[in-house]
Amino acid sequence: MSQTLTGKTIVLGITGGIAAYKAATLCSRLVGLGAEVRVAMTEGATKFIAPLTLQTLSRHPVATDVFDERDASVVQHIDWADAADLVVVAPATANMIxxxxxGLADDMLSTTLLATTAPILVAPAMNVHMLAHPAVQDNLDTLARRGVRFIESGTGQLACGYVGKGRLAEPDEIVAAIVELLAGPRPLAGRRVLITAGGTIERLDPVRYITNDSSGKMGFALAESARGLGADVTLVCARTDGPPPPGVRVVSAESAEEMYEAVMSRVPETDFVVKAAAVADYRPARRQSSKMKKGPEQLTLELVRNPDILQAIGDWKQAGAAEGGAGRRTPFVVGFAAETGDTERYALDKLKRKRCDLIVANDVSQAGAGFGTDTNIVSVYGDEGLVAALPLQSKRAAADRIWQLAIERASSPAAPPAGGKGPNA
Structure with missing residues (x-):
């Protein structure tokens, strides 16, 4: 383990927050794992921790002034930007974010960040109200859309006296994310993954619609996990709570019909399909072009069936198997089943009818397993029955385990056929 990051160059940016002291531990851990660490500090950071401390730990001079060029043969911030395998900003203040x-560049760290083409990992740390401020949230969203990755702030006692979200993640958490990014296993490298997330919207008129409570958090966790495993991820999003994870291709699809088109047009070029979205089974038979006005005491809506996306994927796979599948990519399909009782019976029925390779089922009436939570309790079923029962845990942890199971079964020549129909991918 001591050589995990050997050969990797990491630029560690430290900004002016009280959590700057944790950067010393972070630097030490990275050097211990074999990384070449180059430290850039803002002027504010030097008020909290001495550059000499980081110089001693990194065994390299610390950059604090963009005009302090120590080697006439190179421009330092460009040289560091080009050499970096990863740039980490920890802690990242609201100002640096x-x-x-x-795109401001007025010190050594910000100029390096603007010049680098390496991945960027940001660990925010600030007061809870600063973190929640719309301006800060907008800036975080902007960076996320550009592919910047984040280490989520912790919740607890803050230096200012408040208790809430805003603490810098612990150094070991940041190191784990760096190792995963630079040296972690990548069994999905070169594989195309298609994931659906969120709850579809079926409009009655321009201002009213039918939807459900899905937040998209499970789909986001699956996409983030697949990205970390090296996959080329396409995320088809309906209505969700919050932005999708960075580093994935996002396709917006508001209604079930739009999601059907977005998914089915991409299935032939996909290696794994994960249907985590909560898709409306029905839509209004007629959509009004203008706002419906209040009328009689009772209003009857006529609804018609939406296309069944998971069934369509299963039928497409079966048709390919019946034709011999020559030259045709056959994706491994993972479906989801949100139930409120008799979960196993409904999940196994869905697995068979829709010809999935795996079904992930949960009872959304259980505390911690419903829509909108950050946790989940799921059971994973295959053709042979229960494959794994996952206890209450974060959705990201559940996503990691689901991918582990899917990859193992997709890679095994002895894997059982999906629903008894055709081969696995």
């Missing part, structure tokens, strides 16, 4: 979002 704003600079990054708006």
């Amino acid at each position: 704003a600079k990054m979002a708006h």
Whole structure:
């Protein structure tokens, strides 16, 4: 383990927050794992921790002034930007996040960030109200859309006296994310993954619609996990709570019909399909072009069936198997079943009818397993029955385990056929 990051160059940016002291531990851990660490500090950071401390730990001079060029043969911030395999900003203040979002470059760290083409990992740390401020959230969203990755702030006692979200993640958490990014297993490298997330919207008129409580958090966790495993991820999103994870291709699809088109047009070029979205079974037979006005005491809506996306994928796979599948990519399909009782019976029935390779089922009436939560309790079923029962855990942890199971079964020549119909991918 001591050589996990050997050969990797990491630029560690430290900004002016009280959590800057944790950067010393982070630097030490990275050097211990074999990384070449180059430290860039803002002027504010030097008020909290001495550059000499980081110089001693990194065994390299610390950059604090963009005009302090120590080697006449190179421009330092460009040289560091080009050499980096990863740039990490920890802690990242609201000010530095704003600079990054708006392309400002007025010190050593911000100029390096603007010049690098390496992945960027940001660990925000600030007061809970600063973190929640719309300007900060907009800046974080902007960076996320550009592919910047984040280590989520922790919740607890803050230096200012408040208790809430905003603490810098612990150094070991940041190191784990760096190792996963630079040296972690990548069994999905070169594989195309298609994931659906969120709850579809079926409009009655321009201002009213039918939807459900799905937040998209499980789909987001699956996409983030697949990205970390090296996959080329396409995320088809309906209505969701919050932005999708960075580093994935996002396709918006508001209604079930739009999601059907987005998914089915991509299935032939996909290696794994994960249907985590909550898709409306029905839609209004007629959509009004203008706002419906209040009328009689009772209003009857006529609904018609939406296309069944998971069934369509299963039928497409079966048709390919019946034709011999020559020259045709056959994706491994993972379906989801949100139930409120008799979960196993409904899940196994869905697995067979829709010819999935795996079904992930949960009872959304259980505490911690429903829509909108950050946790889940799921059971994974295959053709032979229960494959794994996952206890209450974060949706990201559940996503990691689901991918582990899917990859193992997709790679095994002895894997059972999906629903008894045709081969696995």
